[in-house]
Amino acid sequence: MEYEKIKDALLAEVDSGLKFANTLDQRADFELFLYYRSESNVEIKQGVVEATDGIVAGNAIRAAKDQRVSFSASSGIAPNQIRRSVHNAVASLKATSEKDTRFKGFCEPKPPGKEGKFAHEILDLTTDDLVKLSLQLIGDMTNVNGRVLAAVECQRSWGGFAIGNSLGLQQASTSAHNACSAYAMAIDGEERRTASEELVTREKALDVTGIGQKAAAKALSMLGTQKLNQTTKLPTLWVPWAAASYVLTSLQQSAQGQAVVEGVSPLRNRLGEEIAHSSFTLIDDGQDPLGISTEAIDAEGHPQGKAAIIQQGILKGFLFDSYYGRIAGKGSTGNCTRSGGPFGSRLPYEHAPSIFSKNLEVTAGTKSQEDLIASIDRRGLLITDIPIGIFHSTVATGEFSAVANSVFLIENGEKKYPLDPVSIAGNFYTGLKQLQGIGNDVEITSLFVTTPSLLIDGFSVTG
Amino acid sequence: MLDKLQAAVSLGERLGADFVEARFDDLTLRTLRRIKTRNDDTWKDIISKSRTGIGITCYFDGTPGYSFTASEKNTDIEETVNRAFRMAKAASTAASLKLSFDRRPRVKSRPTDTLAMKIHPQNKSQEFKMDLINRMVETAAYHGKEIENITGAYGEMYGQKIFTNSEESDINWEFLVVDLHCRVTSKTSTGDLVFASKRKAGSLGLETYKQKENTPEAIGKIAGEFAAEQLDAKACPAGKFPTLIDNDLTGVLAHESFGHLSEADYVTIGVSPLAGKIGKRLGTKHATIVDGGIPDVEKTGGLWLPFDDQGTPASMTTILDKGVLKHFLHNRGTAQKLVQKPTGNCRAIHFGFMPIPRMTNTFFTPGDLTEEEALEKLGTGVYAIQTAGGQVQGDGSFLFKANRGYWVENGHIQYPIREVALSGNILQLLQRVEGATRELELWGTYFGGCGKGGQHPLPTGLGGPKLLIRDVTFGGQA
Secondary structure, eight states: OOGGGHHHHHHHHHHHHHHHHHHHOTTSEEEEEEEEEEEEEEEEETTEEEEEEEEEEEEEEEEEETTEEEEEEEEOOSHHHHHHHHHHHHHHHHTOOOOOTTOOOSOOOOOOOOOOOOOTHHHHOOHHHHHHHHHHHHHHHHHHOTTOEEEEEEEEEEEEEEEEETTSOEEEEEEEEEEEEEEEEEEETTEEEEEEEEEEESSSSOOOTTHHHHHHHHHHHTOSOBOOOOEEEEEEEEOHHHHHHHHHHTHHHHTBHHHHHTTOOTTTTOTTSBOSOTTOOEEEETTOTTOTTOOSBOTTSOBOOEEEEEETTEEOOOBOOHHHHHHHTSOOOSOEESSOSTTOOSOGGGSOOEEOOSSEEEOOOSBOHHHHHHTOOSEEEEEOSOOBTGGGSOTTTOEEEEEESSEEEEETTEEEEEBSOEEEEEEHHHHHHTEEEEBSOOEEOTTSEEEOOEEEEEEEEEO | OHHHHHHHHHHHHHHTOSEEEEEEEEEEEEEEEEEEESSOEEEEEEEEEEEEEEEEEEEETTEEEEEEESOOOHHHHHHHHHHHHHHHHHHHHHOSSOOOOOOOOOOBOOGGGSOOOSSOGGGSOHHHHHHHHHHHHHHHHHHOSSEEEEEEEEEEEEEEEEEEETTOOBEEEEEEEEEEEEEEEEEOTTSOEEEEEEEEEESOOGGGGGSGGGSHHHHHHHHHHHHHHHTTOBOOOOEEEEEEEOHHHHHHIIIIIIGGGGBHHHHHTTOSTTTTOTTOBOSOTTOOEEEESOOOHHHHOOOOOSBOTTSOBOOEEEEEETTEEOOOBOOHHHHHHTTOOOOSOEEOSSTTSOOEEOOSEEEEOOOSBOHHHHHHHHOSEEEEEEEEEEEEOTTSEEEEEEEEEEEEETTEEEEEEOOEEEEEEHHHHGGGEEEEBSOOEEEEOSSSOEEETTEEEEOOEEEESOEEEEEEEEOOOO
């Protein structure tokens, strides 16, 4: 299917699928979601190439009657494949008497938001182009140092989705982006140090210049680690990629409407309170023209929007879909997803609607990363990659305990040498109040969090 | 469908592919989830899915190209073959390390390759499965205290997997995994949330949930009681202690921290620290790690995977034999490259992905200790139980959270401890394994699973005995 024809083609199938569903049960309400995406990616790991080019297509239906709700999904978007889901959803509905008393109906129709920008050249990227770009990345990495092991991936993705429901909503949205990543492993005897760099963009066709060199240089700079030999509390400077993991595993989860409604979020009763340093502002912008998750509508057809979560340290709001938005009395913020976000599935249509941020954005500060390092007048740590274990923190408390494997010592305002793995522990929310500085080095990351470096005091470190 | 796959193989060969594999999955998935909180009691998920699609791999000059489609129309399948061939040809120009493989004899499956179940989930209604959850949740509520949340979930995935290739293999078998899981979260008097969970999962018939130790009531009781026990649990001291890790945590250690290092794609390209170490001693004589798709499911549990997604029959591969590295986990190309036999480890999460070296059932083998003997040998330290997961890195370093545990002194359990992080490097840890208990327990999951190369969650089996290890690092708080 051509890119320009996706919306019309999917909307036509949505319309006929809903009509078919009505013939099976005229008293039930239905919501039909269709998904079509062309995905192409080339991976080269130390000379071994794996290349995939395929069409992801699928459908999902929700059926609701007397507050009973069922969900069924099938592969494909052909009429017989849609009917399979419809039959399953109706059968499932009949089989249960269990009610979801909080269910008040599907998403109300509203005018859509805007689709994001994208470079049309992305649509024209061929397999050969992706192979050439991957080879360029490899060449750039091995030119830095022949001993660096290299793994790279280049991908492009374009497609769209459409939604219709019994309330008369019928909307569709399309998008395209491309991305690359370079993963370097520097080896010296038994010592292995890794580093990665990435680029994810919809703004232009992939240009991988400089990315391979940066990844290789970073990995090499990690060789020759020394022990911290200290158990204490130190300031920690999280570069954008590491800071993104901090925001994702803390505020992304606790600002999520389901966690708020279900009572799991520690932020649930704190609207209007100062929960972070006054320099910290976080929004979720589903309409940022260059945001990777920007679409005209979310995964249930609500227009995507822009939601303030924290403004100058004050907790301003949470992220909702229509289900949890109604329970909370707030309405949807356009954050419905079907397995969205950085760890999303290749078959998103198989996932029931839930809530996820679209494009989380931490407002930039004024200091460069060097200025932030210089501002530490004692010992400190520079965390240059995602600490392992950070995603396994407890949402309810914000307590975390992780191990930074890519970490440098900062001493008297200068970056010194790489360290053996350092345990870092503390509380994410206490950390937000102990922000000592925010960088101006904003990066869009594949964690769908755009953030500068964050300097935080007070975490316990052991190494 | 087999004729469509055979036509696809022929087309790929006519286009110029050296070798073609074609597979078809027709899987049914079901998720039922009830969440009971202080204020609410909701069926959060009543979900059924049909996952049907075709995957084609064309090999050109030792390099694979992969494509997939959910359409069963001949024209769409032909286009899929074309795309796979184009990808292979383009990729071959960039490949400096080719993983070609020799032809092998045709493989033909037998009816016995599909496990026979007394009660197959497809023969039981949705109400029957919801009733399992209801019984489990109500029992958990009865045995728990200060409960904030009980989540009861049932999952099933089953269906046909058909495969053919340029060797005219004819493989047709049925995959099955079921999973009944209960998690109870309670709130302490100081407002902290604590939890405990219990599951019975694997390639099992629903008759399993009639067995005394696996009834929904038995599962709910354990989750409820241990969450209640956690209310009075203390924080685990930070430091290095002798540790007894339970069967669950042993399985995750075998899988996450060691199993991935033994996957031959990482070995072939030299990034695994196990590369070049066949025959080398990495651990004590108590450390034997096996991976294989055909465990004695009736006896030990686990996941039944008689063929991988490259059509290789499963085997039980001893990776680490009494501490000595013996074998890696292969696809056909890596096996040939490293001059080992194919192990049946080439798996894809679904038709949307190319199969890659993955684990099947990965476990430490049992030792000769009873639990009492293991605790006695432990002396003073930690008995760490279950894990909700953790993170690992390519050099073998890991961090896992044990869900709960006990502080042990002089071989006797003293008091329960809270969730705690264990960290270290598996290659160092293997040198400190001092014994294992004599039972073997495996499980395979529907909820959760293994992640690699964007393919998550792949159902895998894992487990082991309880393992006695000295000097395990706990906590990270200063």
